[in-house]
Amino acid sequence: MAFIALKMRKNIFVVGLALTIFPNLCCSSGNKQVFSESKLIMGTVVQMTVATRTEQEARSAMQEAFAEIERADGLLSSYREGSLIAKLNREGHDHKVPFEKDIFDLMDEAATMSEASGGAFDLTIWPVASLWGFDKGGVLPDKGSLEDAVAKVGYRNLHLDKKNRSVGFHRRGMGVDLGAIAKGWAVDRAMARLAARGIDHAIIDAGGDLRISGSRPGKGFWRIGVQHPREPGVLLLTFDLTDTAIVTSGDYERFFIEGGVRYHHILDPVTGMPATGCQSVTVLAATAAEADAAATAAFVLGPERGISFLRSRPGVRGLIVDADGALHWTDGDLEKMARR
Amino acid sequence: MNARKVSFLGVLVALALALHLLEAQIPSPLPWVRPGLANLMTLIAVLTAGWRAGLLVAVTRVAIGSLLLGGFLGPAFALSLAGGVASTLVMALMARGAWRLWSPLAVSAAGAVAHGAAQLLVLAAVLLRATDLSWLLPWVLVPSLVSGIATGLLANLVLLRWQGYFRAVA
Amino acid sequence: MKRLWGEGGVRLLLGDAAVLALLGAAVAALSLPRGPAAGRPAAAEVLSAGGRVTALDLSRDAVIEVTGPLGDTKVEVRGGRVRVLFSPCPRQDCRERGWIGEPGEMIVCLPNEVVVRLPGTRRGAPDAIVQ
Numbered sequence: 001m002a003f004i005a006l007k008m009r010k011n012i013f014v015v016g017l018a019l020t021i022f023p024n025l026c027c028s029s030g031n032k033q034v035f036s037e038s039k040l041i042m043g044t045v046v047q048m049t050v051a052t053r054t055e056q057e058a059r060s061a062m063q064e065a066f067a068e069i070e071r072a073d074g075l076l077s078s079y080r081e082g083s084l085i086a087k088l089n090r091e092g093h094d095h096k097v098p099f100e101k102d103i104f105d106l107m108d109e110a111a112t113m114s115e116a117s118g119g120a121f122d123l124t125i126w127p128v129a130s131l132w133g134f135d136k137g138g139v140l141p142d143k144g145s146l147e148d149a150v151a152k153v154g155y156r157n158l159h160l161d162k163k164n165r166s167v168g169f170h171r172r173g174m175g176v177d178l179g180a181i182a183k184g185w186a187v188d189r190a191m192a193r194l195a196a197r198g199i200d201h202a203i204i205d206a207g208g209d210l211r212i213s214g215s216r217p218g219k220g221f222w223r224i225g226v227q228h229p230r231e232p233g234v235l236l237l238t239f240d241l242t243d244t245a246i247v248t249s250g251d252y253e254r255f256f257i258e259g260g261v262r263y264h265h266i267l268d269p270v271t272g273m274p275a276t277g278c279q280s281v282t283v284l285a286a287t288a289a290e291a292d293a294a295a296t297a298a299f300v301l302g303p304e305r306g307i308s309f310l311r312s313r314p315g316v317r318g319l320i321v322d323a324d325g326a327l328h329w330t331d332g333d334l335e336k337m338a339r340r
Numbered sequence: 341m342n343a344r345k346v347s348f349l350g351v352l353v354a355l356a357l358a359l360h361l362l363e364a365q366i367p368s369p370l371p372w373v374r375p376g377l378a379n380l381m382t383l384i385a386v387l388t389a390g391w392r393a394g395l396l397v398a399v400t401r402v403a404i405g406s407l408l409l410g411g412f413l414g415p416a417f418a419l420s421l422a423g424g425v426a427s428t429l430v431m432a433l434m435a436r437g438a439w440r441l442w443s444p445l446a447v448s449a450a451g452a453v454a455h456g457a458a459q460l461l462v463l464a465a466v467l468l469r470a471t472d473l474s475w476l477l478p479w480v481l482v483p484s485l486v487s488g489i490a491t492g493l494l495a496n497l498v499l500l501r502w503q504g505y506f507r508a509v510a
Numbered sequence: 511m512k513r514l515w516g517e518g519g520v521r522l523l524l525g526d527a528a529v530l531a532l533l534g535a536a537v538a539a540l541s542l543p544r545g546p547a548a549g550r551p552a553a554a555e556v557l558s559a560g561g562r563v564t565a566l567d568l569s570r571d572a573v574i575e576v577t578g579p580l581g582d583t584k585v586e587v588r589g590g591r592v593r594v595l596f597s598p599c600p601r602q603d604c605r606e607r608g609w610i611g612e613p614g615e616m617i618v619c620l621p622n623e624v625v626v627r628l629p630g631t632r633r634g635a636p637d638a639i640v641q
């Protein structure tokens with residue numbers, strides 16, 4: 001009787017020991033909670049969601065990340081007199097303006113995107129953008145001024161000196177507007193700041209420019225909804241995503257209506273008028289900067305050429321809702337991933 | 341406490357810990373809701389060796405578990421500890437009627453509900469004082485009750501099948 | 511010892527049924543929603559220019575004013591819900607949004623830089639929305 005009891009005890013002990021060691025080899029889900037915060041920056045609602053162990057960690061990291069976004073806006077907004085881009089626009093005709101590495105690399109990326117998209121995304125669209133003034137609500141420019149402004153647009157007239165990291169203008173009256181890529185870039189920087197603080201599970205949402213890392217604790221993903229372009233408060237579809245950037249450009253974000261016609265903020269650099277082929281474009285890419293610029297380019301290119309353009313870029317996927325409300329996808333897998 | 345009892349409780353703690361760690365790997369929208377199999381060990385300790393033994397198993401499991409998973413002395417630890425202590429004490433009370441009025445099933449179910457209720461109480465009164473958490477009650481109590489019943493049925497099975505062994509140890 | 515049901519190792523007693531019934535009743539009683547405000551957020555957040563965040567108590571009916579670059583936006587709280595009552599902006603989308611009451615919902619007035627938001631996420635709702 002005692003012998004049997006002993007043997008049983010030994011077996012239980014061995015099993016118990018094995019079970020104790022085994023779980024330690026797996027990753028620990030930790031005891032993470034989710035914290036959120038929102039702020040109005042860059043004329044947009046910026047929302048952050050992070051998963052951390054303590055609220056203190058979350059709040060202080062988000063503070064830093066918000067500060068990073070504010071900093072980016074201060075540096076890059078063409079509408080702010082004190083920004084580096086505004087300075088470039090004032091001085092670029094007289095001499096080449098030097099930039100620090102990060103900003104220069106951003107301009108380089110924007111210039112490359114301008115070329116790759118055949119000018120659908122054009123970082124030199126400032127003369128046209130400043131006429132429309134969407135930062136203040138928007139006004140309809142007169143035909144003559146618009147034609148003059150369009151003539152001044154052209155990424156080929158921008159000179160990027162890679163050796164000296166400086167930028168110069170080769171055409172009178174031209175100017176740089178990074179609006180269609182700056183928000184994404186700011187989001188990438190903010191996400192890097194969160195990562196530097198050890199936060200690997202977060203969402204940064206800057207009014208439609210989203211970057212996500214990791215997943216919601218307890219799940220393997222974050223659930224991201226895509227706004228319906230014509231019905232406010234309704235979702236078109238949702239994706240379960242992790243570690244990616246997703247950006248939507250839509251004609252419903254900034255617009256004004258005059259004479260019964262809707263004029264929105266995504267301008268075609270060739271005509272100077274709002275692009276008309278699409279209602280919204282949603283792009284997934286590795287960085288929010290790329291997704292932001294690609295979404296703008298695809299929107300201007302229209303549903304067919306836009307999808308071809310997105311397909312041509314490695315690691316980029318997306319969908320376009322055209323002017324009639326029909327959906328176009330870059331690939332069938334993405335379509336299958338979407339939930340309605 | 342003789343050597344046999346000590347090693348028996350040690351085995352219970354080890355098993356409870358192993359089950360606790362395994363259950364922690366399961367992804368869940370409600371992270372504190374676990375099958376609660378580890379509580380089976382506490383229950384066995386209470387029923388065979390008394391309430392003090394049960395408390396020892398429960399507290400040791402929570403402490404080491406929190407050291408291993410992270411968050412020792414943190415909010416999750418406080419919740420687990422409160423739940424563990426409360427459920428052990430309730431089970432100890434219920435143990436008086438065990439085998440006579442009711443089976444370990446009732447003991448386990450009562451302990452599980454006490455566990456969940458204590459956690460919510462600590463959450464509401466200490467950790468998140470300003471927020472109204474009453475909407476959480478069903479989300480915590482119902483899974484607790486269900487898990488307590490499941491564990492209790494398992495306990496009935498285990499205790500009766502191996503009663504010779506348990507009697508020898510206690 | 512009243513034997514209720516059993517086979518093999520699972521033997522249940524009358525007391526078990528009594529205890530379970532009692533526990534079940536207690537859990538059910540505690541789980542019933544308490545009134546129309548059950549599950550609603552207790553406070554809303556008002557975001558205004560300059561990164562300012564103010565908390566808005568939803569348990570007390572009130573009308574508050576939020577100052578922005580275009581003027582004062584009036585925000586009304588009634589019955590645990592909130593809406594924009596008046597806004598100096600040109601398009602008035604914020605007023606048209608109407609009442610919000612669920613976590614995650616928000617009213618945005620970009621021209622006057624005012625956002626009223628209910629923190630949290632609805633169960634089943636996405637964690638974020640691209641728009």
